[in-house]
Amino acid sequence: MSLNQDRIRLFEADLQRVFEITEMLFEDESHLHAGHAGAASGGGHFKLTLISPEFQGLNTVARHRAIYAALSSHFPDAIHALSIQALTPNERPSSV
Template identity: 65%
Template sequence: MNMNQQRIAAFDLDLRKAFQVQSLVIDDESHLHAGHAGAASGGGHFKLEIVAPEFKGLNLVARHRAVYAALNRHIPKEIHALTIVALSPEEVST
């Protein structure tokens, strides 16, 4: 397991502690940013898509704050950049 796979496993665990996760996908996009100053510092670039009931009724900013709060111990050392898609179960198209 490489370093970013270990990081993703830790992010997954912390998100599952914070939310009743129905769906979670975390992608490492660090390779897209090779040579970028933030990437050089060791922090990775990640994209996450999460579906959890806690996001119902929250606006975009509140959803992102909740995700950042759950991952706070990883920022900025392990997470340099994070793209977030956070949806409630009702917002997921079937």
């Protein structure tokens, strides 16, 4: 198991403590950024899709802030960059 797979398990646990999660997909995109100056710090590049009814009534910025707050202990050591798609179950695309 890779370092980033271990990290993802920790990220998921932190998110599950904060949100009622319908679906969650964390993807490690660090390999796409090899050689990038930020990657040299050891933090990974990740993509998160998180579906939760708790996002109802929140705009995109508020949703992202809530996720960043839940993962705050992982920045910048474990997470250098995070791409987020935060949706309610009603906004869920059919391909997630």
